[in-house]
Amino acid sequence: MSHNPQLTTHNRDIILKAENISKQYRLGVVGTGTLTHDLNRWWHRIRGKEDPYLKIGETNDRTTKGESDYVWALQDINFEVERGEVLGIIGKNGAGKSTLLKILSKVTAPTTGTIKSRGRIASLLEVGTGFNGELTGRENVYLNGAILGMTKKEITAKLDEIIDFSGCERYIDTPVKRYSSGMTVRLAFAVAAFLEPEILVIDEVLAVGDAEFQKKAIGKMQDISKGEGRTVLFVSHNMAAVKSLCTRGIVLEHGKVVFEGGIENAVSYYLSGSNVGSLSSKKFDNEFDKEIFRLNEISLKGENENRVIAEDTVIDLVTDITFKSEDAHRYHLTYHLYNELGEAMFSFHHSFDDSVILKKGENLISCKFPKHFFQPGNFSLSLFVVEDKKSFVFSESDIITFTVVDGKRDLGVYMGREPGSIKPQFEWSLKN
Numbered sequence: 281m282s283h284n285p286q287l288t289t290h291n292r293d294i295i296l297k298a299e300n301i302s303k304q305y306r307l308g309v310v311g312t313g314t315l316t317h318d319l320n321r322w323w324h325r326i327r328g329k330e331d332p333y334l335k336i337g338e339t340n341d342r343t344t345k346g347e348s349d350y351v352w353a354l355q356d357i358n359f360e361v362e363r364g365e366v367l368g369i370i371g372k373n374g375a376g377k378s379t380l381l382k383i384l385s386k387v388t389a390p391t392t393g394t395i396k397s398r399g400r401i402a403s404l405l406e407v408g409t410g411f412n413g414e415l416t417g418r419e420n421v422y423l424n425g426a427i428l429g430m431t432k433k434e435i436t437a438k439l440d441e442i443i444d445f446s447g448c449e450r451y452i453d454t455p456v457k458r459y460s461s462g463m464t465v466r467l468a469f470a471v472a473a474f475l476e477p478e479i480l481v482i483d484e485v486l487a488v489g490d491a492e493f494q495k496k497a498i499g500k501m502q503d504i505s506k507g508e509g510r511t512v513l514f515v516s517h518n519m520a521a522v523k524s525l526c527t528r529g530i531v532l533e534h535g536k537v538v539f540e541g542g543i544e545n546a547v548s549y550y551l552s553g554s555n556v557g558s559l560s561s562k563k564f565d566n567e568f569d570k571e572i573f574r575l576n577e578i579s580l581k582g583e584n585e586n587r588v589i590a591e592d593t594v595i596d597l598v599t600d601i602t603f604k605s606e607d608a609h610r611y612h613l614t615y616h617l618y619n620e621l622g623e624a625m626f627s628f629h630h631s632f633d634d635s636v637i638l639k640k641g642e643n644l645i646s647c648k649f650p651k652h653f654f655q656p657g658n659f660s661l662s663l664f665v666v667e668d669k670k671s672f673v674f675s676e677s678d679i680i681t682f683t684v685v686d687g688k689r690d691l692g693v694y695m696g697r698e699p700g701s702i703k704p705q706f707e708w709s710l711k712n
Contacts, residue, residue: 293363301357301393353379364509368526375532399478413457446470576600595649608638619701620658654684
């Protein structure tokens with residue numbers, strides 16, 4: 281990684297720039313795996329030729345077996361970060377987020393491309409990164425400060441603040457190997473935040489802390505970026521935290537940047553995938569073929585001719601499921617509905633209606649949501665098959681996602697997005 285003073289372009293103060301970053305791994309082995317491959321690489325390198333193994337390899341998709349031993353964890357990543365900006369990096373597990381942060385933090389080198397940065401980078405990639413278990417908490421604070429290039433005097437000046445923020449004062453002279461994961465992450469975060477790096481890189485560590493610490497940590501990160509003008513790169517699966525903290529986001533998918541823009545749009549893109557505003561229907565070809573049942577399809581549709589799911593129409597949720605035994609009446613389906621931040625809104629199931637009794641063979645179960653029930657936004661459903669109203673025989677989270685769009689609005693009315701995820705239709709009257 282190079283420090284480049286010439287990063288300011290067109291009055292934009294660029295503190296970090298990634299150019300054509302790619303990272304290739306060979307599955308199952310260290311290095312290229314064979315002496316022949318290593319010699320081949322060396323021979324190409326001394327002749328000034330391109331690495332021959334850069335031309336092979338597959339996209340990093342964990343769901344497929346793949347043919348090649350080579351896999352691209354990242355491919356052609358380009359972005360810039362301005363001073364004081366908080367960049368959210370979001371994507372599913374295996375999208376390449378942690379690999380990218382490791383490259384930015386100099387933990388690993390990119391296969392191709394360069395990183396240009398100005399100033400110190402402090403990384404919090406995993407619980408206790410850079411901590412030595414045999415040393416005490418206090419000694420680890422000095423060790424981490426030294427790694428960041430700070431003098432002992434500078435670290436001592438910040439020591440009381442670090443200990444106070446971490447809440448580990450009682451155990452600060454105890455070896456870190458005796459700390460719980462929560463204590464370790466508290467101290468590691470405090471060190472990274474208070475030792476004043478120009479760029480703070482944080483990967484999902486908040487998931488380990490308790491609710492009080494998460495709130496405190498997010499508040500500190502906001503102070504760092506807004507009050508102190510320092511840059512934060514933040515990876516998290518908690519979309520509420522990402523939205524409250526970040527100003528801009530990039531979405532990674534199979535090692536590639538598929539979206540870059542404002543954080544609201546980035547989160548919406550990530551949560552909705554590519555089916556924004558379209559008919560949400562998912563077929564399951566033998567994917568959920570169990571002894572008791574086979575799940576065929578789940579679909580949602582509105583009443584519109586163009587089949588988008590609009591909030592001003594009745595929305596029909598249809599589940600196509602085939603039961604294999606005569607005891608089908610013992611089972612019922614339970615759904616949990618989640619909003620785009622992953623918060624549970626409510627659960628519902630068909631056994632409230634005595635007329636809906638499942639039978640052997642194909643069952644098309646319909647559930648209608650009334651008009652104006654949903655706010656526009658992205659939602660997901662989890663499905664559970666319950667036996668005798670007491671035990672789950674099947675559960676699948678986020679089995680289908682769908683997007684509810686704005687219906688027709690009267691001209692001149694408020695066009696902003698209303699808070700919340702559902703639109704209760706209460707009965708109103710004027711009593712004189």
